[in-house]
Amino acid sequence: MKLAAAYSYLKTELNQIEKTLNETIHAKDPILREASQQLLKAGGKRIRPVFVLLAGSFGDYQFDRLKTVAVSLELIHMASLVHDDVIDEAELRRGKPTVKAKWDNRIAMYTGDYIFARSLEYLTDIDNPRAHRILSETIVELCIGELKQMEEKYNLDQSIRNYLRRIKRKTALLISSSSQLGAIASGAPKEYEQALMQYGYYVGMSYQIIDDILDFTSSSSELGKPAGGDLLQGNITLPVFYAMEDSDFKDALRQTLAAEEKIDPADIQPFVEHIKKSNAIDRAYAISEKYLNKAYEALEVLPNTRAKHSLTTIAKYIGKRKN
Amino acid sequence: MDSISLELQLRRIKSAIEKQISHPYLERYIPKPFIDNDKLMILTSLMNTTDLSESKKDHYIITTMLVQVALDTHDLVTNQSMEKESVQHKVERQLTVLAGDYYSGLYYFLLSKLDDVDMIHVLASAIKEINELKMSAYYNKPDSIQDWMRVVKQIESLLIQRVAEHIQGTEINALSGEWLLMRRLTKEKQHFLKSGQSELIHVLTGHELSNNPSKQAIQLVEGTIQKCVQKMETAVNQLPFQFNQLTSYVHALIYDYSRKNTKVVEEG
Numbered sequence: 268m269k270l271a272a273a274y275s276y277l278k279t280e281l282n283q284i285e286k287t288l289n290e291t292i293h294a295k296d297p298i299l300r301e302a303s304q305q306l307l308k309a310g311g312k313r314i315r316p317v318f319v320l321l322a323g324s325f326g327d328y329q330f331d332r333l334k335t336v337a338v339s340l341e342l343i344h345m346a347s348l349v350h351d352d353v354i355d356e357a358e359l360r361r362g363k364p365t366v367k368a369k370w371d372n373r374i375a376m377y378t379g380d381y382i383f384a385r386s387l388e389y390l391t392d393i394d395n396p397r398a399h400r401i402l403s404e405t406i407v408e409l410c411i412g413e414l415k416q417m418e419e420k421y422n423l424d425q426s427i428r429n430y431l432r433r434i435k436r437k438t439a440l441l442i443s444s445s446s447q448l449g450a451i452a453s454g455a456p457k458e459y460e461q462a463l464m465q466y467g468y469y470v471g472m473s474y475q476i477i478d479d480i481l482d483f484t485s486s487s488s489e490l491g492k493p494a495g496g497d498l499l500q501g502n503i504t505l506p507v508f509y510a511m512e513d514s515d516f517k518d519a520l521r522q523t524l525a526a527e528e529k530i531d532p533a534d535i536q537p538f539v540e541h542i543k544k545s546n547a548i549d550r551a552y553a554i555s556e557k558y559l560n561k562a563y564e565a566l567e568v569l570p571n572t573r574a575k576h577s578l579t580t581i582a583k584y585i586g587k588r589k590n
Numbered sequence: 591m592d593s594i595s596l597e598l599q600l601r602r603i604k605s606a607i608e609k610q611i612s613h614p615y616l617e618r619y620i621p622k623p624f625i626d627n628d629k630l631m632i633l634t635s636l637m638n639t640t641d642l643s644e645s646k647k648d649h650y651i652i653t654t655m656l657v658q659v660a661l662d663t664h665d666l667v668t669n670q671s672m673e674k675e676s677v678q679h680k681v682e683r684q685l686t687v688l689a690g691d692y693y694s695g696l697y698y699f700l701l702s703k704l705d706d707v708d709m710i711h712v713l714a715s716a717i718k719e720i721n722e723l724k725m726s727a728y729y730n731k732p733d734s735i736q737d738w739m740r741v742v743k744q745i746e747s748l749l750i751q752r753v754a755e756h757i758q759g760t761e762i763n764a765l766s767g768e769w770l771l772m773r774r775l776t777k778e779k780q781h782f783l784k785s786g787q788s789e790l791i792h793v794l795t796g797h798e799l800s801n802n803p804s805k806q807a808i809q810l811v812e813g814t815i816q817k818c819v820q821k822m823e824t825a826v827n828q829l830p831f832q833f834n835q836l837t838s839y840v841h842a843l844i845y846d847y848s849r850k851n852t853k854v855v856e857e858g
Contacts (some may be wrong), residue, residue, distance in 0.1 A: 294720045294725075295722055296725040296726055296729075296730065297730070298725055298729050298730065299721065299722060299725045302852075307816055308716070309678055313788060320728050330701060347691070350687050350688075350691060353667065353683075353684075353687050353689050354683075354684045354688070371669045372668065372669045372823045373667060373669050373681075373728070374725070376664045376665075376667050376687065376690070377664075377724050378721075378727055379691075379722050380660075380661070380664060380690075380694070380717060381690075381714055381717075381721040382708050383694065383717075384714045384715070384717035384718040384721065385718055385809045386714075387698060387710060387714035388709075388714035388715050391707050391708075391711040391714070394707055396702065396705035396707065399698075399701075399702035399705075399707060399710065400702045400703065400705075402698075403695070403698040403699040403701075403702035404702075405700065406695040406698060406699070407692070407693070407695040407696060407698075410691050410692040410695045411693070412614070412686065414615055414626070414685075414692065416613045417681075417684060417685065418614070432759075436745055447683065485773065521837070527677060528680060529677070529678045563776070
């Protein structure tokens, strides 16, 4: 199943959003413009705009208002990606050179700051203080989440609760806000807004857990990098927590990770293999499934519409996705 | 307002900014962010001429300074990711990126709490423009050194100028432009003389300067500083009386500059 099939009827709107994304980051400076466009060309699922539009259909659907929210959220996401590539020293994003790789770190910083500023400037067309409060809280939480991720790197003694809090900030909150802001922008009833916010949160949690599982189970060609990349960078994800219940595994991993940034990628592979063979992957899938079920439950309050069907299908896709 | 009250106000606001940006994990690994006292002084003096409530004045100063801190922090992100780079250096760079993002999120957070969508727009637009200007100053060769100096002046002063326009206090703009350019050039010159490094002077030396480019660049910088001081003198004398605190402060600055310069010439 292709994700886009779940909302194919939004094609016209999504094309307009793509066009507006392009126009919004049409900088005067040629390098800044090219660097921003580079990101757009690298594409992406545009999942946040999709959530905005779908959530917006539960109120008074006005495309222009929803477009403003959708474009802003996608720009915030893009701005964070440019800066993430500097942090991770990433050379490629979706097979294309990153801004940092094609130009340099400094240009990536300016590009990210520019796109983030454009996003907020554009969003101020929506004169709804509550929308800004929600989004600004999300952004600050997102930053705190990134800082926490750095702080908790290579720490094998953290709890699963830490991990869940981290992925909430890293992924779930922006998806949750996308759904909530879509509902707010269309003036959907409070009850629906709440349900959509929860749906976004649960789907986001599930999405990130599966992302973390795929980092172990996908092939190098699917990932575009060797499997176990998260672990190599010191990020302790859900499958690792389960595998660490075996104290021998944990001790061996502790010894290997002690070298931190100097670990040889090959040293990680036996751990990757062990995790793949253990029940850690299945257990992590089970947690992702629990979040998905909560997402379905959240949708129950909504009327049976095409948009609700799409939200259900998206959640199903996330549960089954393989890349 | 007397000078002691202003001093206390500046201290109080600076401490509020420090509180906002304080983050234990960041503080463990990267230096405390730089809070530009000149910009703080200009903004505070500007706000004190308005009828805004005390709390709104504080919020405008704090959020504008948060933007400045965020921009300055991202300017510190190093360009080279050398293969043999130390782990510590790498972590510092990573945290510098995140710190700037965090400070930037904070200004939006504070203003959204006040439902001040207009000010969010003003600051976001200024950040957008400043990043465009930084690209043209550092990556696209301007037509002339004068053009390039004009761009640097804008980078330094545009944030305050946009805020001033928003609160209809543009009388300050001419002075702040010259003052902030003068300060930036002075810092760059000192840094270059001390360490042999300065991004601005590096751009100047690459700008078709003939024999002994460093010396010529320094001379150019000194000449521009001198012009800035002259223009500051004119601009400060044109400020309305509400700016009397700022006027005295700037007169003292100019006096200090002239005294040091005369000394250099005499000792020359």
